[in-house]
Each structure stands twice: as C-alpha cells, then as structure tokens.
Amino acid sequence: MSLSEFCRRHPRWARFLTLRQRTAQERMRGYAGGLMSLASLGMFATVLGGLLLAFAVSEAYAGKSGARPFLQLAGLGPDSLARVPPAMAVSVVLLLAASAFACFAQLRRLGKALDRGPLLSILVASRFRWLGHLLGLNLFAGLILPQLVRLQTIRIGLGFNSGFLISLIGVFVCYAVAGIVREGVRAADENRGFV
Amino acid sequence: MPILVNLDVMLARRKMKSKDLAARIGITEANLSLLKQGRVKGVRFATLAAICAVLECQPGDLLEYRADGGDVTGK
Numbered sequence: 001m002s003l004s005e006f007c008r009r010h011p012r013w014a015r016f017l018t019l020r021q022r023t024a025q026e027r028m029r030g031y032a033g034g035l036m037s038l039a040s041l042g043m044f045a046t047v048l049g050g051l052l053l054a055f056a057v058s059e060a061y062a063g064k065s066g067a068r069p070f071l072q073l074a075g076l077g078p079d080s081l082a083r084v085p086p087a088m089a090v091s092v093v094l095l096l097a098a099s100a101f102a103c104f105a106q107l108r109r110l111g112k113a114l115d116r117g118p119l120l121s122i123l124v125a126s127r128f129r130w131l132g133h134l135l136g137l138n139l140f141a142g143l144i145l146p147q148l149v150r151l152q153t154i155r156i157g158l159g160f161n162s163g164f165l166i167s168l169i170g171v172f173v174c175y176a177v178a179g180i181v182r183e184g185v186r187a188a189d190e191n192r193g194f195v
Numbered sequence: 196m197p198i199l200v201n202l203d204v205m206l207a208r209r210k211m212k213s214k215d216l217a218a219r220i221g222i223t224e225a226n227l228s229l230l231k232q233g234r235v236k237g238v239r240f241a242t243l244a245a246i247c248a249v250l251e252c253q254p255g256d257l258l259e260y261r262a263d264g265g266d267v268t269g270k
Contacts, residue, residue, distance in 0.1 A: 193236030195226040 029115055036111035042104035050097025054090050061086040084149050092145045099134075099141040106131045120188050125181040132174030139167045199259040200233045205250050220245035 110127040117123060143164070206213060217227040222242060229235050230242075243254055250257075 190236065194239055195222055195230050195235050195237075195242055 025119060028119055032111045032114035034111075036108050036115065039104045039108035039111060043101055043108065046097055046101045046104060050094060050101070053093045053097070057089045057093055058086060061089075089149055092149050095145055096141060099138040103131070103134045103138050106134045120181060120184040122182070122185055125178045125185065128174050128178035128181060132171050132178060135167060135171045135174060139164065139171065142167075196233060197261050197263070198233070199261055200230060200257060201259055202227075202231045202246070202257055205252055205256055206231075209250050211250070216246070216249060219249050 106127070110124070110131055113121070113123050113127045206216065213227050213231065214224055217224045220227075220242065226235075230238065243257070246252075246257060247254060
C-alpha cells in the first residue's frame with residue numbers, strides 16, 4: 001500500500017503526516033531561515049575564533065608556550081614566529097577572519113532576501129553575485145595572506161587542497177545562480193507584458 | 196507598434212462592458228484596459244480565443260495591421 005493510498009484510507013493519520021504540499025516559496029523560506037541561522041552561527045564563530053587566534057599569536061610572541069596549538073591553525077610554526085613581525089602575524093589572522101566574516105554576513109543577507117521578498121528578484125541575484133565576489137575574495141585572501149607571513153622565511157609555496165577547490169566551485173555556482181535568477185527576473189518581467 | 200487593437204470597437208458593437216468581458220474571459224480589468232489601449236507586448240492564444248468566443252468574432256476583427264504604425268520591433 002502506497003503512502004498516499006494509506007492517507008486516503010486513514011485521513012486521521014494523514015493529518016499527522018505532514019502531507020500538505022508546500023509551495024516553492026514556502027520551501028525556500030524554510031531553507032532561508034536555516035541559512036540565516038547557519039550564517040549567524042558562522043559570524044559568531046568567526047569573530048570568536050579570529051579574536052582568540054589573534055590573542056594566541058600575540059601571547060606566543062610574549063613567550064607563552066600555551067598558545068602553540070592555536071598557532072598551528074593559522075599555519076604559523078614556532079620557527080616562523082621568530083622571523084615574522086608580530087604586527088604582521090596578528091594582521092594576517094585578523095584579515096583572514098574578516099574575509100570569512102564578510103562571507104557569512106553576505107550569506108545572512110542572502111537568506112534574509114530569500115525569506116522576506118520574492119524569489120525571483122534583482123535583489124536575490126545581486127546577493128548571489130556579491131556572495132560569489134566575497135567567496136572569491138576569501139579564497140584569494142586564504143591563498144595570498146599566509147604567503148605574506150611565510151615570505152619572511154623566504155619559503156613561497158602555493159597549494160591547492162579540497163577546501164580550495166570546493167570554495168572555487170562555490171564561487172562559480174554563486175555566479176551561475178545569480179545569472180539564472182537575473183534571467184528569470186527578465187523572463188518574468190516579459191511574461192507580465194503578455195495578457 | 197503597427198498592430199492596432201480594435202477591442203473597444205467590438206465591445207461597442209456587442210454592447211458589452213469591459214468589466215463583463217474581463218470577468219467572462221478570466222483576466223483582470225487592468226489587463227483588459229492595457230490590451231484595449233494596445234499597451235501590451237503580446238496576447239496569449241488562450242486569451243484571444245476566449246475573447247473571440249465571448250464576442251463571437253474572429254481574431255482579425257480585433258487586430259489590425261497598419262504599415263505606418265511605427266517600429267515593428269515594438270521597442
């Protein structure tokens with residue numbers, strides 16, 4: 001017996017099984033709420049993590065060994081600390097945190113646009129495009145800024161890992177979705193001209 | 196646009212109000228008004244068929260082409 005047949009025979013049960021067909025707009029609003037929550041959590045974690053890391057770097061320069069594990073997260077080994085100026089190391093950590101924060105903030109704005117307004121709108125397209133820009137900037141920052149710190153030790157190395165590739169795909173997906181939404185808005189506008 | 200809409204002429208001939216036609220063909224009065232003024236990009240075949248059925252006329256009675264009517268692209 002299929003689920004729909006079961007629900008037809010037992011309408012009381014059907015009420016408990018949420019079989020109400022939600023519209024695309026309602027579904028997207030549900031996703032947008034989750035997106036906003038996730039982005040808010042990311043913003044909080046980035047601020048907290050960035051400040052902790054910056055604090056750990058400055059503590060390490062003060063000679064406290066307890067901060068070492070945190071420094072490994074920033075890609076700073078004990079040997080490089082001796083050669084990197086403290087201001088530069090702290091700045092790099094804060095800049096990386098700021099670029100990640102900007103991405104999460106834009107993600108939250110995208111969620112808000114999807115939640116409050118129509119799905120096919122120039123605003124949503126613009127939010128997707130800016131998310132692509134900021135993800136690209138974050139990618140660039142993640143690739144270049146750590147090299148600035150390592151430059152002090154005259155070891156230049158650019159690496160590509162799975163995180164980099166996933167972010168790069170994310171950038172292209174954002175641009176593609178922005179283009180699709182913009183085209184959808186244009187088609188909807190044109191359709192409104194027909195009676 | 197060189198296509199003229201003679202819907203108001205047909206409505207006058209049939210002695211029918213725009214409001215009644217809009218209700219019978221299932222479009223809003225605002226859209227019907229835009230159609231009468233020729234300020235739409237196009238007409239769906241379904242709408243045209245409904246208008247023809249209600250007014251008992253042919254599409255040619257509603258639409259007219261005039262060569263000196265302006266830009267054919269409609270822009």
